[in-house]
Amino acid sequence: MSTTSPLVSIVTPVYNNADHLEECIESVLAQTYVNWDYTIVDNCSSDGSAEIARRFAEKEPRIRVRENKRFLSALENHNVALRYISPGSTYCKVVFGDDWIFPECLEKMVSLAEKHPSVGIVGAYALEGTQVRWTGLPYPSDVTSGREICREHLLRDLFVFGSANSVLYRADLVRRRDLFYNETQMNADDEVCFELLKNCDFGFVHQVLTFTRVRPGSMSAxxxxxxxxxxxxxxxxxxxxxxxxxxxxxxxxxxxxxxxxxxxxxxxxxxxxxxxxxxxxxxxxxxxxxxxxxxxxxxxxxxxxxxxxxxxxxxxxxxxxxxxxxxxxxxxxxxxxxxxxxxxxxxxxxxxxxxxxxxx
Structure with a gap:
């Protein structure tokens, strides 16, 4: 993949993810798409997560580490992380510290978005533990109008937005919002899709591209x-x-x-x-x-x-x-x-x- 391809800013908000953070970072390093930068934001972890992130940053110039001076709620930390995306980036990808992405994730998502400039959010199937999630869109439909996909969600329970870990955003949509996620809502990742899709379309890659870990104490659990x-x-x-x-x-x-x-x-x-x-x-x-x-x-x-x-x-x-x-x-x-x-x-x-x- 040529470095003239659009820049993708990846962010990982971290809090006590030492058990799985290496796997998360290594999944980013294994991407077939190479034009990315990566910011890891540590939220006052006490388990050595920041040290793990710094160790990778010392070896890979595309990785940078930021550490919060005070502890924030999960959604506050997600919003802080998104403020670190590069001003020149075209796309933004969130990867949670205890999750990971498959090698072709960025390549497939960016390719779809580049073919369809009206698409503001790109989703895909996700592996959640051992279960494939966010199914329901008929193959090979890859682009659906924002209005129609939201109507399907509301009327027929078509849940394909997934979590922040399973989608790619156009970076300009992220930069336009001071607080990208509504910090008062547990389902803020769904809510922001409804807000953004008023003015853009939804793309979907019919391939498992992300992994979500099922563990006690996580927000999803x-x-x-x-x-x-x-x-x-x-x-x-x-x-x-x-x-x-x-x-x-x-x-x-x-x-x-x-x-x-x-x-x-x-x-x-x-x-x-x-x-x-x-x-x-x-x-x-x-x-x-x-x-x-x-x-x-x-x-x-x-x-x-x-x-x-x-x-x-x-x-x-x-x-x-x-x-x-x-x-x-x-x-x-x-x-x-x-x-x-x-x-x-x-x-x-x-x-x-x-x-x-x-x-x-």
Whole structure:
């Protein structure tokens, strides 16, 4: 690959990733695309992560290391890292410190974006542990209008944006935003896609190009245990639904999601979640203007029990297994995790929603 190709600025926000950081950095060094620079931003790690990064920087001039003077939240550190992208870069790639990218990642993503100047975000399949994620777009569709892909996400649950680790951004889109990620939202990587795709298209490479590690305590693991996707999607729908949907579509989708949310909460009653789980969801329902309804919760619980009665062998067994797994996950749920989840509540910078919309 010629060095006259567009410059890609890669950033890795790091906090105590010493166990996996070498693998992350080596995956960048192994790229078939060579015109890149790489900034690693250490967030006051205590496990030697900064030393590992500096060791690589001493050997590779394209790598530079920055160290925060004070500890930041994860999303604050992500935003700081993105401010270090080079002014001459055409593209920006985030690679998390405990994840990595396949050798052809940059080459394939940049190639697609170069062929289609209207594309502002490029995604691809990702390997999450042993599972291939972000499937759903029919092959060989490689470019979808921003409006259409967001409509598919909202109306038909087509989740192809993935995480920041699985996409490539045009660098000018990053530079235009003072805070690229909304630091008050756990699902900020989804939210920024909806914001950017108002004015650009979405590209997709039908190939596994990134790896996401599944480990306890990571943001993705916390989100999975707490099912932050339910309030996260509700926030996306309330914030961007009118931008992408007709009035009738918006009203129907909002009603359906609130019903789905309460069915999930009803099932959660039977899983014996801890108080942090309930505080989180009840607080976000209030924050988003929906409010917490005991009647809807009872209805959701009864629907779960009815389903178990109609299919007792399958449903009860799965429910007992999930209850055991959840109790095990709750034991690992410490005060630091609680702080991460609740840091944003009460600081939500999005405009207040009308109660007539939210209480569908």
């Amino acid at each position: 916390i989100s999975g245990n707490m099912q932050t996707s339910f309030p996260g999607f509700l926030n996306i729908l309330l914030t961007y639904g009118r931008d992408y949907l007709t009035a009738e579509e918006y009203k129907a989708r909002l009603h359906r999601h609130v019903c789905e949310y309460y069915r999930f909460l009803g099932k959660s009653v039977l899983l014996n979640h801890n108080t942090t789980f309930w505080d989180y969801h009840m607080t976000w329902l209030a924050e988003l203007g929906v409010g917490f309804s005991r009647a809807r919760l009872v209805k959701g619980t009864l629907q779960t029990l009815l389903g178990a009665l109609l299919n007792p062998k399958d449903s009860v067994g799965r429910l007992l297994k999930r209850r055991y797994n959840q109790r095990w996950a709750d034991r690992k749920f410490d005060h630091g995790t609680s702080e991460l989840l609740f840091r944003s509540i009460g600081q939500n910078s999005t405009e207040k929603r009308s109660s007539s919309d939210a209480k569908q």
